[in-house]
Amino acid sequence: MLAVLRSLWDEPRPPDAPRRVWRDWVLAGVIVPVAVLEGVLRPDLPWRAVSVGIAVGLVPTVLWRRSRPLLMVVICFTVTGLPSVLTGEPLSEMYTMAYQLILPYALFRWGSGREAATGLVIMVVAASLTTAGGHGTGADTIGAFAVLSTTVTLGGALRYRARARARELDQAKLLERAQLARDLHDTVAHHVSAMAIRAQAGLATADSRPEAATDALRVIEAEAGRALAEMQAMVRVLRTDRPMDLTPGRRIADIEHLAGHTPSGPRVDVRISGDLDGLPPSVEAAIYRLAQESVTNARRHARHATRVEVRVTADDASVRLRVNDDGDGGLVRPAASPGYGLIGMIERAHLLRGICVAGPDPGRGWTVTAVLPRTGAAT
Structure with a gap:
């Protein structure tokens, strides 16, 4: 006590x-x-x-x-x-x-x-x-204490409700950081595997082709630099002691699986264009997660929606995602009060040095836009 x-x-x-x-x-x-x-x-x-x-x-x-x-x-x-x-x-x-x-x-x-x-x-x-x-009178006294007690209780209740919501938002951000750390782990593992393979190749050909060993060292040096950058990025975003899931992460190509029509929801149309070669796994996984969360939100909250459009485009500097629907979900999804899913999306984009914005369209519908640099968290 x-x-x-x-x-x-x-x-x-x-x-x-x-x-x-x-x-x-x-x-x-x-x-x-x-x-x-x-x-x-x-x-x-x-x-x-x-x-x-x-x-x-x-x-x-x-x-x-x-x-x-x-x-x-x-x-x-x-x-x-x-x-x-x-x-x-x-x-x-x-x-x-x-x-x-x-x-x-x-x-x-x-x-x-x-x-x-x-x-x-x-x-x-x-x-x-x-x-x-x-x-x-006695009734006046009891009434005054009752009103004062109600006011005090209301203030305390709203105080702890706000703190509980802050903890929930922090938890959502931490889970997103852990997920991103897992994706960055895949990237680091990829670079380390490439270094090991090139080192084995250099050792195998060192006697017959000395120049091959030199080439292997150059590749190992480049891969080590990239692995170090990704490792530093993973340390920056890792904020939880939960064990990481080491299963392979999603890719941008997996967004195609979101396309189609469900009996109780709108049709999802996916279009992917641009140069997607050489993207870090963390960026590909982030684009997929953002698209998946956006489509899920549209199916759950976009009232009277008939379609959801998912557009992914890539250029030399960045990868852009745009998800919009034609429902009137803006009436029940105010941008000023984002849910935990949206908080996680914004957090993931921020950790990868990008941006994520969501809000209602001028007429009807809801649009989520995200822009991530091609180099991801290693920027």
């Missing part, structure tokens, strides 16, 4: 907490006139001028709620709770003050474990002192 409490206490702040965005300024701009309007329409409001002043004066706490969550909670509960305890009367009963519930939510969503625990104690003490002063 102590270990659990200590881990909660040592919980760091979530990374990349957003600062002030335009929505925060809009919220602040709405709260101020609403508070003034409530003060005008409620002449029976106790301490009307002071209450409106407090409601307006605490608006800046909304702007700093993510960068300074604990400080904003302390300011809010001190300003609203302490005068009420000292005077014996509720200082503010404005409905507009409900916006302050954003602060406990932000504390548990963006604060550290220490800040959340400290802020919770401050909020409970302030609410208890207000209750002890006889402000409100």
Whole structure:
């Protein structure tokens, strides 16, 4: 139990907490006139001028709620709770003050474990002192604690849900890195095998043809350089201790197997053109994986689609893949919220020094475009 409490206490702040965005300024701009309007329409409001002043004066706490969550909670509960305890009367009963519930939510969503625990104690003490002063009935007290508990729980739940999603995205990237490392392993094994063969040939002909041994050394030198480059690339992308699958990787020619028509999906048309000779196995495997994932996504998510076009073209510098469908899947596959499959595609292209972009077409349909350099991760 102590270990659990200590881990909660040592919980760091979530990374990349957003600062002030335009929505925060809009919220602040709405709260101020609403508070003034409530003060005008409620002449029976106790301490009307002071209450409106407090409601307006605490608006800046909304702007700093993510960068300074604990400080904003302390300011809010001190300003609203302490005068009420000292005077014996509720200082503010404005409905507009409900916006302050954003602060406990932000504390548990963006604060550290220490800040959340400290802020919770401050909020409970302030609410208890207000209750002890006889402000409100028992039902009001229970309702206030229920609303505060709900807000705190919501902030904590969204915090850990965001962290779970971040872990899932990291896992998807790690699996893609492991897959790419396997493909690079195939490339390194190819170069090492070529060196071994040339060395055996040079030894066999060294006595009768000394010049053959020299040629073999040149080939071995070139292959060793390429193998070293691929090995360095594999070390860069390998980020997991899972054992690698050493089965042969896919090739661009295997994309042809994706073509055809299924009873419950659109027809897939594949066209491959350009100079594909001499491509590293890692690039060929990446193009196949990207095409396979794109076709799978189109069959699953492209509503009312009748066709999926897969185009692979290669030139002297790069290999380009384009997969598009004619469905209206853009309505359910927003580019701003990529799935794990798309995350893996982008990660694989990035590791090979390329790019991968996916999004809806202007009219209808969805297009995935990837461009990889011919030299792959060894670039």
